[in-house]
Amino acid sequence: MSILRILPKLFVGIFAVFLGLAGAVTAHEIRPAYLQIDEMAANRFKVVWRTPMLSGMRLPVALRLPDSVRNLTTPTERDLPDSLVETRVIETADGSLAGERVEFVGLQATITDVLVRVHMLDGAVTTTMIHPSQPWVDVASRPGRLDVAKTFIMHGIDHILFGYDHLLFVLALMFIARSWRALLLTVTAFTAAHSITLTLATLGFVHVPGPPVEAAIAFSILLLACEIIRIQKGQTSLTAQRPWMVAFAFGLLHGLGFAGALSELALPAGDIPLALLFFNVGVEIGQLMFIAAVIGLIALVRLARYPAWLGRHAFTTATYAIGAMSAFWFVERVAAF
Structure with missing residues (x-):
């Protein structure tokens, strides 16, 4: 037949x-948010947090860093046509973010994902896709070899199925x-x-x-x-x-x-x-x-x-x-x- x-x-x-x-x-229709953390020194990190704009409004998701972190610079915002970018430099109490949890408050009420990229001084890079069902990421001490593959394969599957x-x-x-x-x-x-x-x-x-x-x-x-x-x-x-x-x-x-x-x-x-x-x-x-x-x-x-x-x-x-x-x-x- x-x-x-x-x-x-x-x-x-x-x-x-x-x-x-x-x-x-x-x-x-829904663009992902993006968080990039780059280690600048033993206990200093540059944080870039980009949230998409929907109909002229910022995505209602707030970045919550660990309690052990303090800002060395005041967060500065830059408006782009399709997103809002926030940049700051932070300092950790123990010199590392490994094992710490970064939360995305309000993400669970959206249908938007967050791509998280952490780059350490030793060259280690961790890339993770965060979904609304689990609105946080635990920073890994060492990235797994299959982390990047898993992240982007799942992103591709989600993109085509939706x-x-x-x-x-x-x-x-x-x-x-x-x-x-x-x-x-x-x-x-x-x-x-x-x-x-x-x-x-x-x-x-x-x-x-x-x-x-x-x-x-x-x-x-x-x-x-x-x-x-x-x-x-x-x-x-x-x-x-x-x-x-x-x-x-x-x-x-x-x-x-x-x-x-x-x-x-x-x-x-x-x-x-x-x-x-x-x-x-x-x-x-x-x-x-x-x-x-x-x-x-x-x-x-x-x-x-x-x-x-x-x-x-x-x-x-x-x-x-x-x-x-x-x-x-x-x-x-x-x-x-």
């Missing part, structure tokens, strides 16, 4: 989930694929393309403003929905004959959207190569998890029996729903320029 005939029955339930989530959070527009695009590609071979080629082309632009953009070779990219991503989903309708009506097109070519072309665009997740962290140049590698691995793992979940649901659908008319009407309804949601995203993002 072809994928095209199975997915419509499945998509009705999946799309309801997307619809509920999209009403509350648009893709990539990037509803990217997932909706992948799901639309699965609507177009008429066989498992076509699906494999199409998804592989999409992966290769967004990996290319993700790398180029993160390394600074390509720079495109985020808002136009996000609007274009929404428009790409709308175009794909129109192509699905054309295919349903029996009309021939490049998308029907060479879906992998269309997936590759749009994948270049989606890669620029993925790159925004790393550029928003304002990482030091030396951290970018490893962050890029492991973030990209995380994105691919998350994408494969989503595809595997859909395929698993397909297997369950095969065990159930549905009237023939349900599949036909569900396919049309789901396709128009994809188009309506992507059109809404497109208008919303263009209006936000």
